Amino acid sequence: MRIVSYPNIGEYERVVYNFLDRIIDKDNCKILRPIKNNKKILELGEHASPDNVCTPFKYTIGSMINSLENGANVIIQLGGGCRFGYYAQVQEKILKDDLNYDFTFINLYHGNKIDFVGALKRIKILNPNLSINKVLKELYLTLELLKFTDYITTYIRDNSCYVDDINEIKKIEKEILEDVLNISSIKEIKAKKEEYKAKIDNLLTNKEKKLKIGIVGELYSLMDPFSSCYLENDLIEKGYKIKRYTTASYLLLDKHKSEKKVLKQAQNYLRYKIGADGTESVAHTLELINEGYDGVIHIKPFGCTPEINAMPILKKISEDYSFPIMFYTFDTLNSDTGFQTRVEAFIDMLEMREKK
Amino acid sequence: MKYFVGIDIGSISTKGVVIDENNNIVASEYIWTNASPIEASKKLINIFREKCSKEILDNIYAIGTTGSARKLIGKIIGATTIKNEITAHAVGTMSRCKDVSTIIEIGGQDSKIILIKNGVVIDYAMNTLCAAGTGAFLSSQAKRLGVEVEDIEKYYMMSKNPVKIAARCTVFAESDMIHKAQIGNKKEDLIAGLCNAVVENYTNNFVRGRNIEDKVVFQGGVSKNRGVVEAFKKKLNKEIYVDEASHLLGALGIAIIAKTEARDNKVELQLKDVEYNIRENECKGCSNGCEVLYIFEGEKLLDTIGNRCEKGGK
Known part of the structure; x- marks a missing residue:
């Protein structure tokens, strides 16, 4: 019996489940849905990861370990345009060589593109009768x-x-x-x-008129509530209007189409791309300023190079437009008090400006 | 006359003020937290109950809490306002000094900078992750040198040739200082070096890329240390103002905020004489595993902090 699992981000695990559920051979294969990120996942990931690796690496490998411990024997992983491109290879090595798990690792990416033919071949272990037409349709x-x-x-x-x-x-x-x-x-x-x-x-x-706050930054922190101390949720509950551009469908389907547009938006500050979503952070901040937003919160996990590239440019923008931008870096922190204090102060500041 | 209370529960010290409608401080107190915010608040409130007249105690209309233990203490004493210390400090300082542009604040475990333009906070920053260059560092190093914190000022003035101490990190600063001591530097030069290191650390962290404009106000516990004040003057080449209540401005700020948010009913300044038990537990409601802080008053569950949904906090 094959038991397939995959690392989680936000609620997107449900979409992956829906897909796998329709393609696997149900007599010989089961899906183990990953649990949402929590402290335990982070702890598992922290122990298995190199110290200085970016935080999403720790979450994803922690999620894999949790699934493996619960019986999974096939793991699927993606890749992307920054260090994310090497996650799969390094995680496979750690899990198999360091932690001695025996399982099949399916990496859907090659370099930073989806390797479609290879992926199809590898995914066939979940259902040997899978035809290319069926996969395309699903x-x-x-x-x-x-x-x-x-x-x-x-x-x-x-x-x-x-x-x-x-x-x-x-x-x-x-x-x-x-x-x-x-x-x-x-x-x-x-x-x-x-x-x-x-x-x-x-x-x-x-x-009523609401305070408008944009959230930009690194994709994992943006899309996974636990890894940003539920920032988005807290702001929504307090009744502020928030905006974030980064979603999985943007990253997978629209990002490559809008590259030129994004670079054009940011042309006063950037002449070339700065990797992963860094360019977007700059362009979207400018867009938010144009749309009359009151402030922007920029979040990133520890060690995220593209967003480190974006930060000094955002600071310049903040000066040029006298527009408030708050920066915060997440790591394997156990207490969110410090973060909440800063967000609270930031919002107080925005409200004070609004009143004047 | 109506009265309002502000309590600032910091990592090292707990501060409290009682103000009247015109923001005048009618009573104030400064005590050590000793890593037990509940005990410290109990003590503080008892002091106020003894010190203040019945007229004041019977006419309190709002209580505000700030500082790192604001939520816990706020829930226990039933505060009407709970706010972060950055806003509280800004409001407190602006009430005493209308034309302030830059607030330098160094407390026990944190330091911050707040920039103000036309009475509005336009920028702030707070140290992240590390407490280098704060009061905790100064007091632990003073202890190592066998000097009372209160005497640092005296030594600073005596020093003719301050030693240079690495400022980036407390651990490196300490090994630097031990080395300088072992090669025979005078105690006063070491202490002056320490004060300079605090200032270096602060300017490296916060001043870089920011415009420091007059008027500069320095507050928080460390501002009571003239040695550091002098070092700041030299480094920034500016006049530095230190309010006589510079250690209380956070508490004053939260009292003023509480005043503006006050309703028409009176509140009682009291902490029941029961044992408060705090338990930090992982919620078992779902797989999220939120960390929830349960506050028990005796055996009764008073409130929870960190609960995110209807399932938790039971």
């Missing part, structure tokens, strides 16, 4: 599902501040996330999209 549905999830969660994020009772919209979000596990056709996605959008629109009754 992949199409999964990408649509991903777009749907991001569309609707972004819609919720952008509009939560206009809801009178925040718990109502949270209930809807929960329902959506449950649906993501089971949706099985494009038609269903379309229907759900309409249904939920109407439900959310019904709740938007509060028309």
Whole structure:
């Protein structure tokens, strides 16, 4: 029996589950859903990782160890444009050589691109009868599902501040996330999209002016609530309007298309790309300033080089536009008090400026 | 007359003030926290109850807490306002000194800079991760040299030739200092070097890339140390103002914020004489494993901190 698992980020694990559930050979293969990131995952990851590696490496390897301990024997991992491109190789080595786990490691990336042919070959161990047509068909549905999830969660994020009772919209979000596990056709996605959008629109009754805060930075901290001490959630609960551009569908589907546009937006400060999402952090901050946002919070995990590149440029922008930007670096911290103190002070500062 | 209380529970010391409607301090107290914020707050409140007249105690309309233990103490004493120390310090200082532009604050475990323009905070920074160059460093090194913290000033003035001590990191600073002591430097030169190191550390961390404009106000516990004040004057080449209540400005700030948020009902300044038990537990509600702080008043669960959903905190 093969038991397949994969590291988690935010709620995207549900989309991956939906995909795998449709392609595996159910008689010989099971899916072990990864648990959400928590302290235990971080601890497991910390022990297995080199000290100075960036924090998402620790989360993902911790998540893998947790799954392996719970019986998984196949692990899938991705890669990306920064150090993330080497995560899979290094993690495989650590897990197999250092920690002596016996399992099959499927790396879907080669360099920093999806290696489609190779990936198909490797993924066949989950279902030997898998045809290329079937994978393409299911992949199409999964990408649509991903777009749907991001569309609707972004819609919720952008509009939560206009809801009178925040718990109502949270209930809807929960329902959506449950649906993501089971949706099985494009038609269903379309229907759900309409249904939920109407439900959310019904709740938007509060028309007060809200403080507007943008969140930019490194993708993992942005998309995984635990690794940013639930920053986004806290701001939403306090009733501020927040905006974040980075989502999985942006990274996988739109990023390469908008490269030129992003560089153009940032042209006064950057002439070439600074790696991973660094360029976006700069461009999006400028966009937020143009849109009349009150402040920006820039977050990154310890050791994230592209975002370190972006920081001095953001400081310059902050000076040029006298626009408040707060910086914070997350590592394997156990207490979020310090972070909360700074965010609170930042918001007090924005409110004070607003009143003047 | 209405009265308002502000309590600033810091890592090293606990400060409290009682103010009237015109922001005048009618009572103040400064005691050591001794790593036990609940005991310190109990003591502080008892002192106020003895010191203040009945007229004051019967007319308290708001209590605010700030400092690193603000949430815990705020919940226990039923504070009406709980706010971070950065805002509290800014508000406190601006009430005493309208034209302030730069606030330098060095406390027991943290240091911060707050820049103000036209009465609005425009920028702030707070040390992250490391307590180098704060009061804790000064007092531990003074102890090593067998000097009382209060005497640092005297030694600083005596020094003619301060030694140079690496300022980036407390551990390196300490080994540097031991080395300088072992090659026979005078005690006063070592102490002057320490004060300079605190200032170096501060300017390296915060001043770089920022414009320090007049008027500069220096506050927090370390500002009571004239040695460091003199070192700052030399380094920044500016006049440095130290308020006579510079160690209380956080508490004053939170009292003023509490005043603006006060409602029309009176509150009692009291801490019940029961044992408060704090338990930090991992919530078992789901796989998130949130760390929840349970505050027990005797056997009764008073409140929780860090709870994120309806499942937790039971």
